Amino acid sequence: xxxxxxxxxxxxxxxxxxxxxxxxxxxxxxxxxxxxxxxxxxxxxxxxxxxxxxxxxxxxxxxxxxxxxxxxxxxxxxxxxxxxxxxxxxxxxxxxxxxxxxxxxxxxxxxxxxxxxxxxxxxxxxxxxxxxxxxxxxxxxxxxxxxxxxxxxxxxxxxxxxxxxxxxxxxxxxxxxxxxxxxxxxxxxxxxxxxxxxxxxxxxxxxxxxxxxxxxxxxxxxxxxxxx
Amino acid sequence: xxxxxxxxxxxxxxxxxxxxxxxxxxxxxxxxxxxxxxxxxxxxxxxxxxxxxxxxxxxxxxxxxxxxxxxxxxxxxxxxxxxxxxxxxxxxxxxxxxxxxxxxxxxxxxxxxxxxxxxxxxxxxxxxxxxxxxxxxxxxxxxxxxxxxxxxxxxxxxxxxxxxxxxxxxxxxxxxxxxxxxxxxxxxxxxxxxxxxxxxxxxxxxxxxxxxxxxxxxxxxxxxxxxx
Numbered sequence: 093x094x095x096x097x098x099x100x101x102x103x104x105x106x107x108x109x110x111x112x113x114x115x116x117x118x119x120x121x122x123x124x125x126x127x128x129x130x131x132x133x134x135x136x137x138x139x140x141x142x143x144x145x146x147x148x149x150x151x152x153x154x155x156x157x158x159x160x161x162x163x164x165x166x167x168x169x170x171x172x173x174x175x176x177x178x179x180x181x182x183x184x185x186x187x188x189x190x191x192x193x194x195x196x197x198x199x200x201x202x203x204x205x206x207x208x209x210x211x212x213x214x215x216x217x218x219x220x221x222x223x224x225x226x227x228x229x230x231x232x233x234x235x236x237x238x239x240x241x242x243x244x245x246x247x248x249x250x251x252x253x254x255x256x257x258x259x260x261x262x263x264x265x266x267x268x269x270x271x272x273x274x275x276x277x278x279x280x281x282x283x284x285x286x287x288x289x290x291x292x293x294x295x296x297x298x299x300x301x302x303x304x305x306x307x308x309x310x311x312x313x314x315x316x317x318x319x320x
Numbered sequence: 321x322x323x324x325x326x327x328x329x330x331x332x333x334x335x336x337x338x339x340x341x342x343x344x345x346x347x348x349x350x351x352x353x354x355x356x357x358x359x360x361x362x363x364x365x366x367x368x369x370x371x372x373x374x375x376x377x378x379x380x381x382x383x384x385x386x387x388x389x390x391x392x393x394x395x396x397x398x399x400x401x402x403x404x405x406x407x408x409x410x411x412x413x414x415x416x417x418x419x420x421x422x423x424x425x426x427x428x429x430x431x432x433x434x435x436x437x438x439x440x441x442x443x444x445x446x447x448x449x450x451x452x453x454x455x456x457x458x459x460x461x462x463x464x465x466x467x468x469x470x471x472x473x474x475x476x477x478x479x480x481x482x483x484x485x486x487x488x489x490x491x492x493x494x495x496x497x498x499x500x501x502x503x504x505x506x507x508x509x510x511x512x513x514x515x516x517x518x519x520x521x522x523x524x525x526x527x528x529x530x531x532x533x534x535x536x537x538x539x540x541x542x543x544x545x546x547x548x
Contacts, residue, residue, distance in 0.1 A: 157463070159471040167466075186457035189464065213449065220448040221441065227455040229414035234462055235385070236417065238395075241469055242506040243387035278470040 094124050098149065098202055105147050105173045105202075108218035116216060123208040129153075129195035135176060136193040142182035144205040148174050151199025152260075155191050165278035167191065168233040169260070176201070177226055183210045241278075245318070249277060250287050252316035254297070258306055267303045322352045326377065326430055333375050333401050333430075336446035344444060351436040357381075357423035363404060364421040370410035372433040376402050379427025380488075383419050393506035395419065396461040397488070404429070405454055411438045469506075473546070477505060478515050480544035482525070486534055495531045 094102070099121055103109045109117065127146070129135055135146060135153050146153075153170040155178070170176055170193075178191040183206060204212070213220045240249055253276060257266045268276075274284045288304060291297045296312055298305040306312060322330070327349055331337045337345065355374070357363055363374060363381050374381075381398040383406070398404055398421075406419040411434060432440070441448045468477055481504060485494045496504075502512045516532060519525045524540055526533040534540060 184456040188460040217445045228412040231459045232416040242393045
């Protein structure tokens with residue numbers, strides 16, 4: 093059971109809610125569970141875990157892939173009202189990849205457990221159509237990453253990352269080490285350090301212990317948008 | 321209208337066929353259209369085109385992305401009974417990428433036009449669930465590519481490409497220029513030539529005008545499977 097406020101959020105966050113039957117609505121209200129994820133904790137680990145569909149009520153979740161050797165690449169981020177789909181991936185046949193998810197800041201989420209989620213999409217056409225849309229949207233984010241990696245120069249990728257991170261944090265100072273940035277971009281620390289030094293030399297950023305301050309946002313945006 | 325043989329194929333290729341109503345089955349039978357795509361022709365161009373869902377009856381279709389500067393990366397291939405989903409991408413909101421598709425050999429496909437396709441998934445829960453599964457499966461192929469690009473060394477990617485291409489063509493000789501291979505892998509011709517020369521020096525392959533012959537398949541498979 094969830095609180096009244098959580099239920100209001102759930103109704104609002106699931107666009108197909110009003111098209112469910114009374115029985116389906118009751119099942120979801122009664123079956124949903126509230127979760128607290130402290131900053132840095134795991135929302136979803138590997139494919140053996142299959143908790144269900146998480147709806148982020150507040151906080152921020154980072155979805156990423158992990159190589160056998162521990163290398164990470166950030167795929168996308170989930171903000172308020174976003175749905176974490178791949179924590180229910182066992183419901184879908186033909187998913188042959190593992191997406192990990194961790195809370196980047198303290199996060200509060202509502203879980204629709206796997207069996208309940210599966211029952212809902214197997215019984216409700218609006219729910220199934222909504223999941224189609226969600227899958228298409230996630231696929232768009234991953235395709236964007238593919239295009240970025242395959243078609244973009246590294247200076248553009250790094251500039252874009254700094255611009256986006258600054259927007260997310262609502263600050264010109266990005267509190268991430270070079271190692272941390274390298275993890276997000278799936279590259280080596282040395283590659284990031286070299287390019288940041290170059291950016292600093294050009295006066296676009298200022299490096300300080302544990303972070304990077306953006307000095308010339310317009311210039312960084314121009315680099316981010318540049319094509320080969 | 322399609323031939324009786326095409327209709328038999330359609331019923332067989334769409335796993336939800338038997339769960340459609342008589343009226344829905346009739347609409348699909350009457351609305352489906354047969355298409356011939358000569359080798360090298362475009363099945364699906366950019367996002368402005370939106371023909372509908374293509375089912376490959378025979379032949380082979382390559383799905384790829386294209387950068388502003390004309391660089392190509394192969395995403396996946398569609399074989400007999402596979403469904404080309406993104407030629408109907410206008411039906412899905414939240415698709416923000418263009419996938420191109422071309423016939424690699426002479427291809428015969430059955431089209432379910434966009435409006436008919438949209439009507440079917442909006443009315444039939446089994447059809448909608450099937451599209452969910454298909455999206456998950458395509459997403460898996462794209463995720464595999466992401467992992468390959470982000471986590472794999474180029475020698476492994478090239479070895480894997482040669483092994484796969486040889487399996488597809490059912491021949492040890494891969495009739496593709498270095499330029500052609502570079503296109504598939506989204507890299508420069510020089511990068512491919514250098515690595516192929518290295519493979520030749522090690523006795524894994526033999527280079528000839530317009531192609532590459534695999535000499536030591538076991539070794540190439542071992543390189544393809546190697547992790548960083």
